[in-house]
Amino acid sequence: MGGAASFIGFLTNNVITFVFVLSLLVFVHEMGHYLVGRxxxxxIMAFSIGFGPEILGHTDRHGTRWKxxxxxxxxxxRFFGDEDASSKTDTDQLxxxxxxxxxxxxxxxxxxxRAATVAAGPIANFILAIAIFAVLFSVYGRTVADPVVAMVxxxxxxxxxxxxxxxxxxxxDGVKVKTFDEVQRYVGLRPGRTIVLTVERDGQMRDFRIMPKLVEDTDQFGNKMEMGRIGIALVDPLITGVEPxxxxxxxxxxxxxxxxxxxxxAIATYYDIGRYIGDRAGxxxxxxIQRNGEIRDFPIVAETLTETDASGNKKDVGSIGIAPIDPLxxxxxxxxxxxxxGLELGDRILSVDGQAVGSISEVQRYAASHADKPVALSVERGGQTRDVTVTPKKSAETDIFGAQIEIATIGITDGQKPxxxxxxxxxxxxxxxxGVKQTxxxxxxxxxxxANVIGGYMKADQLGGPIRVAQLSGQMATLGFSAVLQFAAILSVSIGLLNLMPVPVLDGGHLMFYAIEAVRGKPLGARAQDIAFRIGFAMVLSLMVFATWNDISSRIG
Incomplete structure (x- = not known):
């Protein structure tokens, strides 16, 4: 019974969301071709979402089969006279x-x-991304952090x-920045390359030459990624709660x-130590640590806890029982x-379902993965310990980007303000x-x-294929519809860029042929186009195999 529920959950969170996102992007891309071609x-002979046998369809008054x-x-x-898979010009047929x-x-x-019709597909993907970002910014706005360094x-x-x-x-590098996120984004893409950071200190401007270091980071779903870092943060990694x-x-x-x-x-934020210890259970x-101006070392053995992440997956993590703020x-x-x-202000939460906690954020994370399930809290009040049962309920919350997401909560905070x-x-x-800037x-x-991959600054293992896209789709679905839309916008840009690559088979390859035709005054010969098509097909297939291998190796490694 549990296996069936798990399978249904996988379908709902990953496959169905993936199909929805991909179908939306494909529809918009192909609609670009269709509208300009019309x-x-x-x-236009056919407009199809998906490949293979037709499931359902309709032929309109223009003779186009929508399926x-x-x-x-x-x-x-499929355009009239363009039935060949490589879209090469057949002079005999013409x-x-x-x-x-x-x-x-x-x-x-x-x-x-012909060039406009081909280019319209990728352009439609860029327009879709701009439109999605514009709607999200208009509806939700955005929460940003001023670019002020709190911790070095x-x-x-x-x-x-x-x-x-x-x-x-x-x-x-001479480009003005307004938010801390802009700094992180710029630095993250430039590991191993010197940048010039202009700062204001005591009313004076100073320039600092810095080379970001390549580090591996882990997001809330356990996905690992490489990025450049220079070791600055918005928060100070100060311990204010220690588990007895x-x-x-x-x-x-x-x-x-x-x-x-x-x-x-080196540790930049409290969450850096959380990620580091989390991978070292036992x-x-x-x-x-620094205490009263002195640096001291403490050998510690991390204990093992079982946690449930935002996707509902359980895993063993390390913990040493510290928190940035007491769980009050x-x-x-x-x-x-x-x-x-019956919880009251000032209650100190000691444990959740028997697991010790060091901060309210740990309670919130646990509640987020236990919607509509009774959770046992051990609470300290007035020097006495008592047990309380609470059932997390889903409600609309605002994330740091200002977007509304649905998440299970019990309705408490620790009073800590960003x-x-x-x-x-x-x-x-x-x-x-x-929206234009974001795209x-x-x-x-x-x-x-x-450029980083070619230059050897980053590895190519971050390139993902269908499996990773499906996984990320499901993860975004757990955060709400706005998160799915943001992901769709990012993926739409990627699809647009991929299709513009000057590789035969892709839209960019056709545009390359048209550029050659414009210079020569006539199309390339059928044999040359056929050879180019075969080479392009092999390149695209190799890329797909490589991306899929990355997907598989990241899941088993």
């Missing part, structure tokens, strides 16, 4: 047509009309260059200690599960401008990544 006077096909991994628009047929055929259309990691690139806490980041009788407490760690390093690896760790209930939402269960954050609202035209950022970021 406008150019080219007869849904069995394999939902793409789609196509000569055999009547004048009327030639005027309605793809091959008989003027060169600029010891031995990090920024510390070595002379960056200090309190510095306001003004520009990178936990590994850290037994080792001598106390509230007020500042995290400096773990096994010699292993010995040397934690370096500072607020209770009206009509919330916490209020119904630092240096501000909300930005956008009118329709501003939102459109931000442009993805395009430039993609080219930066390719």
């Amino acid at each position: 406008w150019s006077g080219i007869r 849904l096909s069995l394999i939902p991994l793409g789609g196509y628009v 000569a055999a047509m009547t004048e009327e047929e030639r005027a309605q055929s793809f091959a008989g259309a003027k060169l600029w009309k 990691t010891r031995d990090g690139a920024a510390a070595e260059a002379g960056i200090e806490p309190g510095d306001r980041l003004m520009a990178i 009788n936990g590994p850290a407490a037994k080792a001598g760690i106390v509230a007020g200690d500042r995290l400096i390093a773990a096994d010699g690896n 292993k010995s760790i040397v934690l370096t 209930v500072a607020s209770i939402a009206p009509d919330s599960p916490a209020e119904a269960a 630092i240096r954050l501000r909300y930005e609202a956008y009118g329709p035209f501003q939102a459109l401008g931000e 442009g950022s993805i395009v430039s970021g993609t080219f930066e990544y390719i």
Whole structure:
């Protein structure tokens, strides 16, 4: 019974969301080809979402067959006179047509009309991405952080260059920055390459030459990714909560200690240590902390806990029992599960379903993966310990980007306020401008990544195929519809860029042929086009195999 429920959950969270996202992107891409082709006077034989046998369809008054096909991994628009898979110009077939047929055929259309029809697909993907981002910015706005440094990691690139806490980041390589996210995005794509960071300190501008270091990061779903870092953060990794009788407490760690390093690896934020320890259940760790101006090392053995991530997957993680803030209930939402269960302000939550917790955020993460399931809390109130049962309920929450997501919660907070954050609202035209900027950022970021791979600064194992896209689709679905739309916008840009590659078989390859035809005054010969098609097909197939291998190896490795 549990296996069936798990399988159904996998289908719902991954396959169904994947098919929805991919079908949307394919429909928009092919609609771009269709609309410009129709406008150019080219007869359209078929418009298909998916490949293979037709599931259902309809023929319109223009003779176009609109259909849904069995394999939902793409789609196509078939033009009259363009039945060949490589879309090469068949002069013999063209000569055999009547004048009327030639005027309605793809091959008989003027060169600029063919080029416009082909280019319309990728362009439609870019337009879709811009539209999605514009809608999200217009509806939700955005929460951003000012580019002010709160923490500089010891031995990090920024510390070595002379960056200090309190510095306001003004520009990178001469380009002005307004948010901390812009700094992270720029730095993340430039590991191993020197950048010039302009900061304001005590009213004066100073330039610092810094080389970001390549690090491996892990997101909330356990996906690993490489990025450049210079060792600056918005928050100070200060320990304000230590679990009684936990590994850290037994080792001598106390509230007020500042995290400096773990096994010699510099720590930028409290969450860096959480990720590091999480991968080392049962292993010995040397934690370096700063206390009263002195640096001290503490050997600690991480205990093993079982956690459920945002996708509902259970895994063993390491813990030493520290937190950035005590697990004290500072607020209770009206009509919330916490209020119904009898929780009170000032309650200290000691454990959840028997698992010790060191912060309210740990309680919130646990509740998020236990919607509509009774959860047992051990609570300390007035020096006495009592047990409380609470059932997390799904409700609309606002994430750090201002988007509404549905997440299970019990309705409590620790009172900790995000630092240096501000909300930005956008009118329709501003939102459109931000949509263009966001799409442009993805395009430039993609080219930066390719340059990093070619230059040896990053590995190519971050290139994903259908399996990874399906997995990410399901993960985004757990965060809500707005997260799925953001993912669809990013994927739409990727599809647009991929199709513009000058590789035969892809739209960019056809455009390359048309450019050659414009210079020569006539198309390439059928044999040359056929050879180019075979080479292009082999290249695309190799790329698909490589991406799929990355997907598989990342799941088993």
